[in-house]
Amino acid sequence: MSRQSSGADFGWRGWLVLLALAVANVLIIAILYQSFYLGE
């Protein structure tokens, strides 16, 4: 499951992907927050 690093691959594009995944996680937390606090 964990992705192997192969040096060349994990350049600026890898960081961009990581950034996008971090954004996705923030979105998930925001969706949860929204549904729990503003849901009703």
Added chain:
Amino acid sequence: MAIYLVVFIALAAALAYGKTRAAPDLTPAIEKIFPAATTLEPAGGIYSVFDDAGESLGWAASAKATGYGGPLLLVVGIDREGEIAGVEVVEHRETPIFFRMVRSDAYLEEVVGSDFQEVEYDYENVVGVTGATRTSDAIVAGLRSAVTEVAGEKFDVRLPAPPRSFEFGLLEIVVLALFTAGIAANRAGGSVRRWMRWACQLTGLLVIGFWAASPISLAKITSLISGYFPDLYSNLAFYLLIVGFVATTLLYRRNIYCLYVCPFGAAQRCVGVIGGMNLKLSALAGRFLETARNVVVFAAIFAAFITLQPALASYEPFAALFALTGSTLQWLLLFVALTLSLVVRTPWCSFLCPMRSIEIVLRNLGVWGRGLLPGGTERTHE
């Protein structure tokens, strides 16, 4: 194993806490249905409603039914002429956006003011709101059961029994076929496996995704664990999916659901073909992201248990893609996940999907369970 124990105890405590909350008061709902009501006399689950002159206005009864996110409690009022005076949902655990859609559906408007004997109570004949069929089914089931109670007690009328046949249609056949084909493909290996996987996933994408819009979601799993079992007769496909997921992961040790059946996995692979890239993250980044995902899943289930609102645990962008409904944030999440699929293989499955966290727990439980079997060691595939 220690971490599992801590997680298990925390979730059990949250669920126990959620279950201790008091039952809601029905009075405001009854007063809303009968605005002239001043006195309520409860007897055997039915409230007789009187105005300030002591004249009887009618009767009200409550009923529970299981919706998408858990139980749904509603109150139905019937006036002295046998017309339905109103339907009020007192408590529900549905996703707010879907609940609003069902509330504003024409069905409920038609019901109010109709003679209770002329109302259509069969699921199949009620046009459910797309993407919220379980919410509308629950309202119909609750309405039927409350009306049956008042009809029998006060009007001496027996409503015909609800249809009790399994809804076995295209969706159920496809679900069974996909799990069977998935297991067969997994055994076959090689290019047969590759082609069969594409065939299964595309079928899942079209039928379970775009046609039925019913992939497994965290809300459904949380709802089951909380003890809210949706009606077996009208939710057969859902049970088949859950049983297939758990059984193949636990017993067959391959998660056939995620690999062959899940429509969102298929959607990502399709986008991946367009992108044609397979960017890999470092092992450390992967581990970090997986931990983050597990923590988020735990927090979502924990909060859902404490509030006993399983539907609120759902953050997957499935409904946005398959039922074309969702909040702005869910649409954004869908956009990020599909865009990422262009450069990384199935990024949602690998780093964000709660099903993966649950799969890992199941796998570890399976390994642990097999260790307890006589013989004590791991068995190989049958």
